[in-house]
Amino acid sequence: MEEVLPVFNSAVSIDCVLFGFDAGELKILLIERNEEPFKDWWALPGNLVGEDESVDQSASRILHELTGLSDIYMEQYYTFGEVGRHPQGRVISVAYYAMLRLGGDKALKPLTSYAKKAQWINVKELPKLGFDHQHIFDKGLEKIKRRIKHLPIAFELLPEKFTLTQVQNVYELILGKKLDKRNFRKKMLSFGVLKELDEKQKGVSFRAATLYKFDRRKYAKLFGKEISF
Amino acid sequence: MEEVLPVFNSAVSIDCVLFGFDAGELKILLIERNEEPFKDWWALPGNLVGEDESVDQSASRILHELTGLSDIYMEQYYTFGEVGRHPQGRVISVAYYAMLRLGGDKALKPLTSYAKKAQWINVKELPKLGFDHQHIFDKGLEKIKRRIKHLPIAFELLPEKFTLTQVQNVYELILGKKLDKRNFRKKMLSFGVLKELDEKQKGVSFRAATLYKFDRRKYAKLFGKEISF
């Protein structure tokens, strides 16, 4: 067989860092591995790129196969290419992140035996991760910190209808610090991407907060602006 | 021979987008290719990652081999992984950028026959580039635009001693718009990363401007701040 140029010189994989928000906690999606190396360890959902797929397509497919999730918009943020990062050989990994609302609804179900299970885990209780996945996660968290300062993007983590306090909670969790309530609300509303609903929070044993929803049309115009709290 | 896991599934390459500033022009470093495909075309300096090198190391080596330049700090900014981007097979390319002062001093000399020559070319007169390199360049330019708004980083493009007007010229070229002189100076000096020298510009046939130099120590403290003009 004639050698094709250029010659393959690496395995290329995808790793996905998915952030979710639920019950006041910032969570991340992990799988429990069912294959060597790092069998039985927790790891980021990841696998090899397909030869006939773009890396973006691979990312979607791999996430789906390992967790059952589909139609998740993920964004590439960095490529990890240290020589020793995979114990069995050269693997260069392209990392993606996404932010995601957790309804408790969708069950996570790996479609391959490569993962035993997939689970949302509180970022404050991260287990030891296989490979260099702790590092990949750390970089992903840095990335979304910068990201939510630029764009009011945290709605991706919330249900369709949400309260301003919920939005503030997400910001505080991601940024790791408290924000002033009045200033936060003023600023958030000033973006003009939230629509106030004629509807109140339900099932709480205190004054119910007003619900809002996110206006994607107006949101699209916001690119390039910086937010600071 | 036993198959090693994971299996190589792609060629991985590096492409370098180097910006330089000289004689009032923003330039980019290109090579003229000496190999198929795109023989005799202009292209970004790029080649395959070595199997025993990190992608960062590969980037430095490849830049050196194709242009003779060394000790250039480059930053990774995106990985291009569309299926059809290389006509001869699957190649995923990790792109790096750098900003660089051009002294006219260092000659560019490819150390391999893979490039016929390397040359700094005005970004306003870009030739047609091979592969998807126009796209990679466009993304690189976007990246440095965002970058110089965040950090007063344009000094990398300037000689050790420079005038404020030179700094402003660089900003205007990269951002593609005129800036107000008084506001620019006020802002730039307010960062406190410039040291005014007891020295004036030489060899000009008009009032000589004060020279400044860049203070790396103070600069290191600036990360995270946003600049806007």
Next chain:
DNA sequence: ATTACTTAGTGTAAAAAATACACACTATAT
């Protein structure tokens, strides 16, 4: 030495944005 030329260098007022800060309201549970 006068003049013309070219770039350097400077300040202020107005508008906009960011920050700091505290209490009354309202729904529920008992």
Next chain:
DNA sequence: ATATAGTGTGTATTTTTTACACTAAGTAAT
């Protein structure tokens, strides 16, 4: 009726951004 817990609101101060035009200094030509 009362206790409780989170909701929702305004203003004054400071900081940052923007807009804007002339004089100063050095060189070159006559």
